[in-house]
Amino acid sequence: MQKKRKLGRGVAVVGVGMSKFGMFKDKDSKDHFVEAFREMTASIDKGVDPNDIDALYLGNFSNDFFTHQAHWGPIVADIIGHVPKPATRTEGACASSALAFREGVFAIASGFYDIVLVGGLEVMSMRSTEEVAEGLALATIPYEGKAAFTFPGVFGATATAYFDRYQANREHLFNVTIKSHSNARLNPRAQYRASIREIMDSKIDRARKKGMEVPTWADEKEFLRDPAANPVVAWPMHLFDCCPISDGASCALLVGEELAKDFTDDPLHVIGIGQGSGRGLHAKEDLTTFEATRFAAQEAYGMAGIGPTEIQLAEVHDCFSIAEIVHIEDLGFFKPGEGYKAVEEGRTRLDGPKPINTSGGLKCKGHPVGATGVAQIVEIWEQLRGEAGERQVAGGDLRVGATHNLGGTGGTCTFTILERR
Numbered sequence: 001m002q003k004k005r006k007l008g009r010g011v012a013v014v015g016v017g018m019s020k021f022g023m024f025k026d027k028d029s030k031d032h033f034v035e036a037f038r039e040m041t042a043s044i045d046k047g048v049d050p051n052d053i054d055a056l057y058l059g060n061f062s063n064d065f066f067t068h069q070a071h072w073g074p075i076v077a078d079i080i081g082h083v084p085k086p087a088t089r090t091e092g093a094c095a096s097s098a099l100a101f102r103e104g105v106f107a108i109a110s111g112f113y114d115i116v117l118v119g120g121l122e123v124m125s126m127r128s129t130e131e132v133a134e135g136l137a138l139a140t141i142p143y144e145g146k147a148a149f150t151f152p153g154v155f156g157a158t159a160t161a162y163f164d165r166y167q168a169n170r171e172h173l174f175n176v177t178i179k180s181h182s183n184a185r186l187n188p189r190a191q192y193r194a195s196i197r198e199i200m201d202s203k204i205d206r207a208r209k210k211g212m213e214v215p216t217w218a219d220e221k222e223f224l225r226d227p228a229a230n231p232v233v234a235w236p237m238h239l240f241d242c243c244p245i246s247d248g249a250s251c252a253l254l255v256g257e258e259l260a261k262d263f264t265d266d267p268l269h270v271i272g273i274g275q276g277s278g279r280g281l282h283a284k285e286d287l288t289t290f291e292a293t294r295f296a297a298q299e300a301y302g303m304a305g306i307g308p309t310e311i312q313l314a315e316v317h318d319c320f321s322i323a324e325i326v327h328i329e330d331l332g333f334f335k336p337g338e339g340y341k342a343v344e345e346g347r348t349r350l351d352g353p354k355p356i357n358t359s360g361g362l363k364c365k366g367h368p369v370g371a372t373g374v375a376q377i378v379e380i381w382e383q384l385r386g387e388a389g390e391r392q393v394a395g396g397d398l399r400v401g402a403t404h405n406l407g408g409t410g411g412t413c414t415f416t417i418l419e420r421r
Contacts, residue, residue, distance in 0.1 A: 004302040007109040010257025012267040013418065015044035016378040021248040021366030022191045023125035029063060029072065030079050032249035032371075033121050037080050040117075040251045045264040048253065050080060054113035056087040057104045059097025059120030060370040065135040066124050076121070093139035094319065095407030096120055097250065098373025098414040104254045105270055114259060119251030122370035132245050136369070139408040141280030151319065152234035152242060154281060154409045159236050159322040161287035166337035168325075170236050174224045175343045176321040177240050177363065183350060184360025186391035191244055191366030196220040203229065241321040246366035250375040266385055272306070272402075272417030274299030278410040292413035293330040293404065300402075300415040301332075308332030311417065312398050313354070313383055315376035317406035318361040327404055328356060331415065355393050358383060373414065376403035384420040 017040025019032040041048055056077055064070040073087035090099040097120025104118035124132050137150050144154065163169055177196065184190040185198070194202070200223040207214050217223040224230045230238045253263070260267040276295030281287065301307055308331060316331065318324035325339040333354055334342045342348055348356040359365045359379040362372060380401035382388040402417045 005299065006303060007105070007270070009109045009111055011105045011108045011254055011270045012257045012260035013252050013270070013377065013381060014255050014260055014263035014267050015040045015048065015253040016251070016381045017041070017043060018189055018250040018375050018378045019248045020189045021246050021368060023245060024247050025125060027247065029067065029121045029123045029249070030075065032123065032247060033076050033119065033251070034079060036119065036249040036251045040253060044253065045266065046262065048263060050082070053082060053085070053115050053117050055085060055107060055116050056082055057090060057100040057107070057116065057118045058087065059090045059092070059100040059373060061091060061093055061096045061122060062135050062138055063121070063123060063370070065138065066122065066127055072121065092412040093407035094317065094367070094369045095373055095405040095412045095414055096370045098403070098405035098416070101252065101374055101377060101416065102273060102275060102414060105273055108254055108256050114256050116254045117251060118254060118374060119249065120371040120374050121249035122368035123247045124245045124368060125247050129245065141282070141409060141411070143282050144280055144409060149281070151409070152237045155320040155322055156234040156237045157281060158287055158326060162322060162326065163236070165288055166340070168340045171221065172340040172344060173236070173241055173321040174221050176318070176324050177224065178220055179343065179349055180318065180357060180361050180363040183358055183391055184364030186389065187360050187365060190360045190364055191246055192360070192364040196223065196240070237320055243319045243362040243367040246368040248366060248368040248371045248375070250371045250378055252374055252377050266420070268381055268384060268418045268420055270416065271419045272300035272304030274303070274415045276413045278413065280409060280411070288326060288336070289330055290326065290406065290410040290413060292410055293327060293406065293415070296413045296415040297331050300417050304417045306400070306417070310400055311402045312400050313356070313358060313380070313393055314402040314404060315357055315359060315361065315379050316404040318357055318363050319367060319406070321363065323406070324356065324361065327406070331404060350391060350393060358388065358391050358393060373403070373405040376405060377416070377418070380418050384418065
């Protein structure tokens, strides 16, 4: 039985920032972080003096490989004027900046620091698709890497096992993809700002203008069934089941809870935080679940003193469409085998009772891996404060949101619960 852990001191989020996600050949990691940092400082209602920031925790997975440059903590500290104060890099594959957030929370909760900047960055577009796959494979378990079992294959195996156990199929993955694209088209920072219908219509129009044979897709699902439009990557994962190669950065300012009102009258409070680890696929007892997610969720729920039903919306790690379905079950939002039905019934849409990935998720918002964890925090900040624009979840009484970030093939997972009081 897990202990019900508590922070020794309350921690609040008082500002957030995020660069636009996408592929930017003319920008480097410093450009992206400066963009996010400027947005973060502008988001703090009562302002902040950067000189008051005590420490920096920065998540980055593998710019060492992607850009041939390591040691990003002091590099970023220099560009934002933080030198000579401490800067620490955290690495947990795709959960790298979620670990930075977690370390920042603990640094404040311990009483050692009062004001901490946390964030993450990654630039992946300088490499070819094959090289990016090689770089990401550094986060697999050695057995998987030696067998060339890269991430599409890992989640293809997850999907195959899930289909077999729960009688789901590829058609159910389409529902996740269609929802993600619909949400992302409303997100000005998202990499893919087009619905599946808009993508489909664009391809039809392009074929007509070029005098080519015009496709006759009747609807979005028929488009996604077409292997010419949506080719297989690692069955049953097809192109539109996979998140893109992305560049970007994100950051958030954390302060001791008693100081929050000096920065904003509308902070978010960290009420639950959990982390778990997991085995590689060769050692998993069940391919349809991630033990790291379940452990992290239990830890966070215990700290917060609430359960899954009280989470009003969440950003989950949908690196592939099947991942969203598995995660919403592991987090307790839906029973095992019920996640795909919930998506099909619209229960995870913007206007559903449990909105999931309102940002468009990794699938469409983009996934610069080192930036993703804190970027999820940015979305929950905007939603809980009613600042999400066209994608704002309706209702007017959003109080509790959560973020779930998975690293590697399930080896690292964080779950964070935020509350607006």
